[in-house]
Amino acid sequence: MTDFQKFIKEQNERHIGMKKEFDPQKRIEQFRECVADLYHLVDTEWLNEELANGSVTTGTTPITVTEERLGAYQIDAKWIQIGEHRLLLRPVGTIIIGTKARVDLIYKSVDRMFVLVGENIDGARDMISVHVVGEPAPKRKEPGKAVWKIVNPKGRYDYLKANKSNFEKVIMEVINEAGRF
Amino acid sequence: MKLVDFNPDKPNPVDIDHWYRMSKDCIDNYFDKSNPTYEERFLFKSEEEVNRQHKDELDELSLKASFFVMTYIESLFRTDFVLRLESGSGKWKDQLTRHFKHDVYVPTKKMYQYSLVNDIIGGWKTYSFPTKEMMDILNTLPQYFDFRNWIAHGRYWIFKEDNYQRKYNYEQMVIMLGKIERGFNSKLKTKNFGVAP
Numbered sequence: 001m002t003d004f005q006k007f008i009k010e011q012n013e014r015h016i017g018m019k020k021e022f023d024p025q026k027r028i029e030q031f032r033e034c035v036a037d038l039y040h041l042v043d044t045e046w047l048n049e050e051l052a053n054g055s056v057t058t059g060t061t062p063i064t065v066t067e068e069r070l071g072a073y074q075i076d077a078k079w080i081q082i083g084e085h086r087l088l089l090r091p092v093g094t095i096i097i098g099t100k101a102r103v104d105l106i107y108k109s110v111d112r113m114f115v116l117v118g119e120n121i122d123g124a125r126d127m128i129s130v131h132v133v134g135e136p137a138p139k140r141k142e143p144g145k146a147v148w149k150i151v152n153p154k155g156r157y158d159y160l161k162a163n164k165s166n167f168e169k170v171i172m173e174v175i176n177e178a179g180r181f
Numbered sequence: 182m183k184l185v186d187f188n189p190d191k192p193n194p195v196d197i198d199h200w201y202r203m204s205k206d207c208i209d210n211y212f213d214k215s216n217p218t219y220e221e222r223f224l225f226k227s228e229e230e231v232n233r234q235h236k237d238e239l240d241e242l243s244l245k246a247s248f249f250v251m252t253y254i255e256s257l258f259r260t261d262f263v264l265r266l267e268s269g270s271g272k273w274k275d276q277l278t279r280h281f282k283h284d285v286y287v288p289t290k291k292m293y294q295y296s297l298v299n300d301i302i303g304g305w306k307t308y309s310f311p312t313k314e315m316m317d318i319l320n321t322l323p324q325y326f327d328f329r330n331w332i333a334h335g336r337y338w339i340f341k342e343d344n345y346q347r348k349y350n351y352e353q354m355v356i357m358l359g360k361i362e363r364g365f366n367s368k369l370k371t372k373n374f375g376v377a378p
Contacts, residue, residue, distance in 0.1 A: 068228050093227045097220055102227070115225055124224055151225060 024070045031094035032075055034101040034116060038148055038162075039078050039089070046167040047080070057081045067093045085175050089114070098127055100146075105170065108178040112170050113151040114162060118143020123158045185263045185292055187372045194253060194358060201246040201351060208238050243351040244332065250354035251329040254322075254361060255297060257369050262301050263292060264370040273370075277308040298323045314364040318357075325349065325357065 001009070043051060043058060050056035060076040070093075078089040085107060092102040092113075101116040120141050121127055148162035150170055160166045210216060212235040223231050265278040266286050285300050295301060305311065306319050324342075328349045331340050342348060361369075 066229070068232075093229075096225055096227050097231075098224045102225060113225055124221065127220075127224065153225075 022069075027094055028070055028073050028075075031091070031101055034094075035075060035091050035103060038103055038114060039076070041148070041162070042078065042080070042089070042167070046164045055082075063090065065091055065093055067095045069095050080171070082171070082175070087171065087174065105150075105174060107174045110174045110178045111153060112174060113153055114148050115151055115159075116146045117149050117159065118145065119147045119161075120144040121149070121159065182267055184267055187260070187263075191256060192249065192253065194250065194355070197246060197249045197253065198355075200249075201242070204242050204246075205239065208235070208242060212238075240346050240350070244346065244349070246351040247349050247354040248329060248332045250351065250358055251325055254354075254358060255326070255329065257361070257371075258297065258301050258305075259292070259295075260372055261370040262295065262304075264372065275308075276310075277304060280304050280308040297326055309368065312364065314360070315368075318360055318364050321357075325354075 039060070047056050047058065051058065058078060058080050060078050062074050063077045064072050065075055066072040075091045077091060080087045080089070087105060087107045090104050090106055092104050094100050094102075096102045096115070099115040099117055103114040105112045105114060117127070118141075121143055126141050126143075149159040150162050150166055151159050160170070211222075212231065213219065216222075226234075262281060265273060265281045268278065281304055285295065285304060296303075302319055302322055306316065309315070311319060328340070328342075328345060331338070347353075
């Protein structure tokens with residue numbers, strides 16, 4: 001076998017190996033499951049009282065998300081109707097820097113990100129560290145179990161745990177902020 | 182008669198190109214995945230969002246570089262105009278120079294008050310016996326100057342051409358400059374500061 005033929009064989013084997021590690025269909029399915037879990041939290045824990053008394057209504061609508069490594073795929077977005085305001089929880093993708101799932105809460109031109117990160121991660125400083133080459137990297141927190149957290153894209157990147165009280169707070173923030181424009 | 186203090190340090194196409202390439206390298210480096218600050222900068226962004234932002238930055242850089250080339254082209258015509266006006270009666274006797282001196286020049290007017298399109302380009306079209314190549318350029322230049330004015334005036338109105346980013350980007354402006362240099366050859370008068378290139 002010539003050097004070039006050996007090189008081609010190695011490149012092809014490497015490519016097959018990478019394809020085995022990264023299964024696009026599996027990744028999409030996992031993302032759909034994460035998003036469905038988020039919507040389940042919205043319906044059964046965060047807005048359960050309001051949905052029960054009819055003061056808030058929700059529903060889903062299929063959208064197409066396109067990610068370079070996955071192609072185009074269908075996934076549900078969730079709308080939340082509060083009076084005249086219709087907010088949208090829109091899945092953004094699963095090939096995201098720092099997380100395997102991001103869903104944006106959008107109302108007019110205001111948005112907040114819902115991202116899956118470790119439960120012990122409170123901010124960007126817990127995820128990223130910069131150190132001088134040659135010196136040991138600073139110890140990082142153990143991330144813990146992946147949970148949904150709320151991030152303001154224009155803010156200081158401190159993450160709010162996604163729970164009932166923070167979800168209510170964020171909805172009010174988003175509607176009030178949009179009303180200022 | 183001296184009408185203008187010419188600037189020997191005005192940027193030339195080589196300077197503009199150097200600045201453009203250096204800035205482009207900086208932007209590409211900013212968006213390079215191997216950059217140690219990449220994750221910090223783009224935390225929670227999708228690949229598409231990062232790529233779109235990268236493209237937007239490069240498009241904006243191209244518009245700015247394109248603007249500088251346009252102002253250089255403008256300076257070629259304005260310098261030529263001023264030199265013809267400043268020239269003594271024996272120097273250039275062509276129709277264009279006579280037209281600028283006798284029909285266009287008003288002693289009380291400042292140089293910037295002469296319209297690039299109506300006074301200067303208009304003069305070239307009628308009095309310079311342009312070749313077909315020159316005329317094509319002269320007919321196209323006003324659109325480019327509209328774009329230059331839009332940038333210079335802060336882009337406060339919607340520019341009427343939809344694909345302006347492609348039509349007036351840096352590469353297209355460099356092509357236009359090349360056409361002017363070839364088409365006008367040595368017809369455009371230039372100021373010689375006596376400095377070796």
